[in-house]
Amino acid sequence: MKHVTKxxxxxxxxxxxxxGKSTLIGxxxxxxxxxxxxxxxxxxxxxxxxxxxxxDLSFVTDGLxxxxxxxxxxxxxxxxxxxxxxxxxxxDCPGHVQYTRNMATGASTAxxxxxxxxxxxxxxxxxxxxLCITALLGVRTAIIAINKMDTVDWSQxxxxxxxxxxxxxxxELGFGTVVTVPxxxxxxxxxxxxxxxxxxxxxxxxxxxxxxSDAGSWTTTDHxxxxxxxRILRQEGGGRTYxxxxxxADLHVGDEVTLLPAGVTTTITDMRSGSGVTSSASPGLSxxxxxxxETNAGRGDLLATAPLPTITKEFLATxxxxxxxxxxxxxxxxLKHTTRVTPARVIAIEGTIAIDSLAVDASGQLxxxxxxxxxxxxxxxxxxxxxxxxxxxxxxxxxxxxSNATVAAGMIGRAQFLDA
Amino acid sequence: xxxxxxxxxxHAIFILREVVAECERPVLLFSGGKDxxxxxxxxxxxxxxxxxxxxxxxxxxxxxxPEVLDFRDRAAAARxxxxxxxxxxxxxxxxxxxxxGHLGSRNRxxxxxxxxxxxxxxxxxxxxxxxxxxxxARAKERxxxxxxxxxxxxxxxQRPELWQLYxxxxxxxxxxxxxxxxxxxxxxxxxxxxxxxxxxxxxxxxHEREVVNRDGMWMAVGDFVELREGEKVExxxxxxxxxxxxxxxxxxLSSASTLAAIVEEVAVANVSERGATxxxxxxxxxxxxxxxxEGYF
Numbered sequence: 091m092k093h094v095t096k097x098x099x100x101x102x103x104x105x106x107x108x109x110g111k112s113t114l115i116g117x118x119x120x121x122x123x124x125x126x127x128x129x130x131x132x133x134x135x136x137x138x139x140x141x142x143x144x145x146d147l148s149f150v151t152d153g154l155x156x157x158x159x160x161x162x163x164x165x166x167x168x169x170x171x172x173x174x175x176x177x178x179x180x181x182d183c184p185g186h187v188q189y190t191r192n193m194a195t196g197a198s199t200a201x202x203x204x205x206x207x208x209x210x211x212x213x214x215x216x217x218x219x220x221l222c223i224t225a226l227l228g229v230r231t232a233i234i235a236i237n238k239m240d241t242v243d244w245s246q247x248x249x250x251x252x253x254x255x256x257x258x259x260x261x262e263l264g265f266g267t268v269v270t271v272p273x274x275x276x277x278x279x280x281x282x283x284x285x286x287x288x289x290x291x292x293x294x295x296x297x298x299x300x301x302x303s304d305a306g307s308w309t310t311t312d313h314x315x316x317x318x319x320x321r322i323l324r325q326e327g328g329g330r331t332y333x334x335x336x337x338x339a340d341l342h343v344g345d346e347v348t349l350l351p352a353g354v355t356t357t358i359t360d361m362r363s364g365s366g367v368t369s370s371a372s373p374g375l376s377x378x379x380x381x382x383x384e385t386n387a388g389r390g391d392l393l394a395t396a397p398l399p400t401i402t403k404e405f406l407a408t409x410x411x412x413x414x415x416x417x418x419x420x421x422x423x424x425l426k427h428t429t430r431v432t433p434a435r436v437i438a439i440e441g442t443i444a445i446d447s448l449a450v451d452a453s454g455q456l457x458x459x460x461x462x463x464x465x466x467x468x469x470x471x472x473x474x475x476x477x478x479x480x481x482x483x484x485x486x487x488x489x490x491x492x493s494n495a496t497v498a499a500g501m502i503g504r505a506q507f508l509d510a
Numbered sequence: 511x512x513x514x515x516x517x518x519x520x521h522a523i524f525i526l527r528e529v530v531a532e533c534e535r536p537v538l539l540f541s542g543g544k545d546x547x548x549x550x551x552x553x554x555x556x557x558x559x560x561x562x563x564x565x566x567x568x569x570x571x572x573x574x575x576p577e578v579l580d581f582r583d584r585a586a587a588a589r590x591x592x593x594x595x596x597x598x599x600x601x602x603x604x605x606x607x608x609x610x611g612h613l614g615s616r617n618r619x620x621x622x623x624x625x626x627x628x629x630x631x632x633x634x635x636x637x638x639x640x641x642x643x644x645x646x647a648r649a650k651e652r653x654x655x656x657x658x659x660x661x662x663x664x665x666x667x668q669r670p671e672l673w674q675l676y677x678x679x680x681x682x683x684x685x686x687x688x689x690x691x692x693x694x695x696x697x698x699x700x701x702x703x704x705x706x707x708x709x710x711x712x713x714x715x716x717h718e719r720e721v722v723n724r725d726g727m728w729m730a731v732g733d734f735v736e737l738r739e740g741e742k743v744e745x746x747x748x749x750x751x752x753x754x755x756x757x758x759x760x761x762x763l764s765s766a767s768t769l770a771a772i773v774e775e776v777a778v779a780n781v782s783e784r785g786a787t788x789x790x791x792x793x794x795x796x797x798x799x800x801x802x803x804e805g806y807f
Contacts, residue, residue, distance in 0.1 A: 095513045096513055096514045097513070097514065098514045098517050098518075126779070126780060126781050126782035126785060127780050127781055127785075128781050128782055128785030128786070129782055129785065132785075132795070135795070136795055139795075151646075151649070153645075153646025153647055153649055153650060153799070154646075154647065154650055154665050154666075154796075154799060155795075155796045155799060156665075156666060164665075164666055165650050165665065165666075165668055166650070167646070167649045167650055168642045168649050168650075168692070168693065169642075169643075169649065170642075170643050170693070170695045172695075172697070177514040177698075179693055191670040192668070192670070194670065194672060195652075195670050195671050195672055198672040198673045199673060199674070320524070320527040320528065320531060321527050321530070321531060321557075323557070323558070323559070323560060324559075324560060325559060326559050333527060333556075334524075334527075335520060335521075335523075335524045335674070363516075363520070364516065364519040364520060364523060364555055365516070372512050374512065374516075374517050374520060374521075375512060375516060375517075375520045376519075376520035376521075376523040376524050376527075376556075389531055412670055424679075426675050426677050427675075429528070429531070431532075431677075481673065482673070482674070485672070485673050485675065486675065487670075487672055487675045487677060489677055489679065494677075494679040494680060494681065495669060496669050496670045496671070496672070496677060499670065499672045
């Protein structure tokens with residue numbers, strides 16, 4: 091049986107409203123023939139009905155009635171594309187500040203950010219906010235599309251001026267690999283095919299940059315294996331195994347693991363994944379493992395290999411606040427971290443991040459769509475890593491106890507770019 | 511080597527286990543179609559060697575392909591799952607929905623039957639096999655999708671859903687829809703079915719059938735599709751790409767009689783599965799969004 095082995099790349103679009111994120115994704119999907127004929131026909135019909143030309147490419151992802159009527163993206167659309175060796179999961183995120191929480195939803199699991207800027211307008215406040223959130227969320231690879239090159243007569247000088255600005259920002263935010271590409275999403279220049287209007291540009295198209303960037307699971311950090319226990323499975327014959335999704339590093343039968351927060355050290359005796367019995371597993375796989383020692387471990391506990399995480403009931407975190415009301419220190423909330431849910435409270439606001447300067451402003455107010463540094467206290471002990479080394483054991487959400495709404499996304503520790 | 515199917519499988523298993531841990535009374539919606547068959551298969555893996563910690567439920571419109579009903583019963587029994595059948599006929603008989611008449615579409619009424627069954631059984635979470643690649647409204651939906659006490663989806667105010675921190679708390683009367691297959695495409699589904707050598711209803715494989723071409727779709731002539739004036743019956747090798755109500759679902763011309771052949775055919779298809787075969791999506795531009803807002807699957 092021939093079986094094609096493909097890797098998986100998750101990407102999210104990032105940038106300000108109206109800079110052309112949805113149009114770029116639409117163009118990319120159309121030009122690489124990832125859309126079915128009937129889907130393309132439907133986009134053409136919808137475009138005509140609304141009098142927006144032959145083919146409004148943003149309608150490929152802007153699928154809600156309200157989005158098409160208003161010409162904006164409200165929530166993330168997920169689209170899928172495939173090459174012979176790679177499956178792409180594309181999260182097309184909204185650019186409007188009001189929908190920042192939806193953008194963060196789309197970017198939280200991304201391996202790569204596809205940043206879109208309008209060459210005539212450069213880096214806007216919303217571009218800065220999105221890049222800041224993307225960096226906080228741990229995305230280190232960016233492909234930056236400098237869009238609407240047709241509106242500046244394909245000017246190399248205009249392109250390079252924006253590249254200078256955005257490169258300074260991505261460097262400050264700690265991005266690793268950054269590729270910039272001059273494009274026109276509307277006419278498809280340098281999206282899937284090289285442009286003839288910009289002979290001065292010798293770099294890759296957006297498609298080439300996507301195909302050659304590192305896939306690397308967003309959960310991989312190589313800083314000790316972490317298995318947050320989801321469920322205990324009772325095996326035939328009376329044994330118990332511990333089920334969860336592995337992250338951080340590979341885990342093998344025979345590995346010494348520590349059960350936390352109990353602090354008991356034991357050995358992995360056996361392991362199963364979706365494909366059956368196995369001797370090892372890599373990050374991103376759901377597994378269940380047996381342990382050499384009897385334990386009373388349950389949901390919310392964690393199995394870890396060295397270097398071990400920290401056990402804590404109070405910590406500093408960077409949060410994106412989504413709640414409609416400002417943060418009230420002392421207010422009781424619910425916190426979900428890995429597979430554990432515990433009562434928690436924000437005990438102090440250390441400051442909010444000023445989007446224009448990336449400086450921490452110790453004004454003490456944290457309102458909707460702000461990013462802030464807060465100190466959090468939990469009722470139960472959590473087993474945590476700094477978000478910089480592990481996106482799973484370093485992240486949490488805060489939940490309103492009455493409405494059950496998710497009011498904040500939290501990252502344990504202080505983002506590197508805030509050290510200054 | 512971990513490939514995309516391993517990662518999709520693991521993610522789905524993770525979601526199944528999280529929802530079971532966070533919710534009191536989940537149910538798995540099972541139509542006997544390929545997506546819900548994959549979902550049931552994954553649920554088996556998520557909780558093995560124990561039996562499923564939830565029942566499975568079919569919303570039965572009364573317009574089913576008999577092969578699919580056979581498979582539904584066989585697959586549920588093979589897992590030792592308790593099968594609940596929520597009947598659209600019953601909803602009509604109780605006067606909760608207007609009878610659309612002889613062979614009229616019962617597609618919209620399914621929503622009433624589904625929501626009533628969720629309320630009666632006090633379910634707070636319903637797993638569904640919906641995929642984001644199926645439709646532009648589904649492309650917008652969270653993996654855990656909140657429904658208010660009327661069963662409505664509000665696409666303009668969805669809960670943030672960061673990382674894989676799925677939070678499933680709801681108040682009494684509200685519920686969640688959970689979609690473990692959100693990131694799977696039609697091709698992923700078929701590659702996975704082939705890899706796992708799964709059992710499926712026979713109508714997914716090419717077979718000879720009496721069909722009539724109606725609005726560009728090949729409809730099976732029989733109990734649920736009556737010939738209209740001027741239509742003529744033809745015999746063709748066909749198979750089904752999706753399974754919905756027999757009065758609304760079309761077949762596609764195909765000679766693919768094995769899983770490997772289906773994978774090859776799906777890989778080069780140039781019409782989407784719902785576009786090729788589903789009358790229920792052709793009512794309007796936002797047919798799926800409108801139905802989802804009301805509480806449809």
